[in-house]
Amino acid sequence: MPIYEYACGDCRRTLSLLILNIHNPPPLRCPHCGGEQLDRLLSRFARLRTEEHPDGLGDPRHPSDFDQEDPRSVHRWVTKMGKELGEDFEPMMEEALHEEEDLEAAP
Secondary structure, three states: OOEEEEEEOOOOOEEEEEOOOOOOOOOOOOOOOOOOOEEEOOOOOOOOOOOOOOOOOOOOOOOOOOOOOOHHHHHHHHHHHHHHHOOOOHHHHHHHHHHHHHHHHOO
16 A cells, blocks of 8 residues: 655644555645645555564664663664664674763763
């Protein structure tokens, strides 16, 4: 089904619209506020989950348990995403975490 996600520039809500012909779409309006300033978003897509990747990567718009201001939180998140992608970011993240701690400890 050709369902596209849009962000309304007026009310800032995210909405999903069924567009049967993307080359000749109907006039697009926000069903919440009637606004016409809609920006198309990149939508998530479905994939077959296997035993190798049972958890998937989650929704990138809502990374749970992630605080970009906390180096330890960034470390956990990058390490988790690396494992999901089959990459080992652990050594790089350990080094970055130690550098951050050294900077915080410096006078």
